[in-house]
Amino acid sequence: MIISIDGPAGSGKSTVAEALSKKLGFYHFNSGSLYRAITAYLIDCHIFSSEDKNFAEKINACKLNVRFDHSCQLVFVNNVDYTNRLREIQVSELTPKFSVHPIVRSLVDECQKDFASKNNVVIDGRDIGSFVLPNADLKFYLDCDINERAKRRLKELSLSNKSLTLNDVKKKIEIRDEFDRNKKIAPLIIPKNAIILDSTHLSVDEVVEKMLKIIKKYKK
Numbered sequence: 229m230i231i232s233i234d235g236p237a238g239s240g241k242s243t244v245a246e247a248l249s250k251k252l253g254f255y256h257f258n259s260g261s262l263y264r265a266i267t268a269y270l271i272d273c274h275i276f277s278s279e280d281k282n283f284a285e286k287i288n289a290c291k292l293n294v295r296f297d298h299s300c301q302l303v304f305v306n307n308v309d310y311t312n313r314l315r316e317i318q319v320s321e322l323t324p325k326f327s328v329h330p331i332v333r334s335l336v337d338e339c340q341k342d343f344a345s346k347n348n349v350v351i352d353g354r355d356i357g358s359f360v361l362p363n364a365d366l367k368f369y370l371d372c373d374i375n376e377r378a379k380r381r382l383k384e385l386s387l388s389n390k391s392l393t394l395n396d397v398k399k400k401i402e403i404r405d406e407f408d409r410n411k412k413i414a415p416l417i418i419p420k421n422a423i424i425l426d427s428t429h430l431s432v433d434e435v436v437e438k439m440l441k442i443i444k445k446y447k448k
């Protein structure tokens with residue numbers, strides 16, 4: 229069974245996907261981590277832009293694998309484990325630039341499709357129900373008001389950066405939304421037949437409860 233969860237940055241997709249997958253005994257496959265791992269690999273190859281003359285050659289020779297250690301997703305590029313590098317600042321900054329490139333997207337798409345064809349999975353991202361796995365059994369689109377998303381992000385980020393303001397974070401999210409919604413390949417859209425849930429006034433547990441009810445009905 230394939231359950232996709234798409235939505236804008238900060239809507240809680242990946243936290244919800246993690247909790248839901250645990251309840252169902254499914255794998256939680258986080259698609260953003262694959263784009264991040266490829267970026268970390270390119271940085272190691274001293275490639276910082278898709279304009280680099282070696283970019284296409286490196287991507288075409290890339291072997292991308294996902295394995296699970298109990299319920300923890302590990303991402304390998306050419307058999308090297310990149311899992312601990314995914315949240316590095318440089319990786320976060322460069323991933324949006326590489327992730328829009330068609331050859332990077334097709335590498336990630338192939339890996340996602342292959343995994344989903346063999347496993348029960350909750351998979352979260354921005355283009356899963358719309359482009360990667362349009363035939364997923366159940367598709368959710370998790371939305372959330374931008375002010376609430378900014379508050380949540382500020383709470384996370386202020387642990388390491390005390391000088392950030394709510395306005396700084398909100399502006400960054402607005403730019404990110406604009407970018408995600410208007411990119412030429414696989415823009416963030418509400419997938420056809422997706423069930424829209426708004427997490428603005430709901431806790432993670434409440435969102436998961438709603439999803440579980442919907443999944444139960446679907447299975448009947």
Ligand code: DC
Pocket residue numbers: 259260261263264323324325327328352353354355356
């Ligand atoms: O969700 P995240 O921050 O880990 O995503 C990392 C980057 O990958 C971000 O720039 C958006 C991109 N991404 C994407 O283009 N498509 C997806 N399905 C998931 C992530």
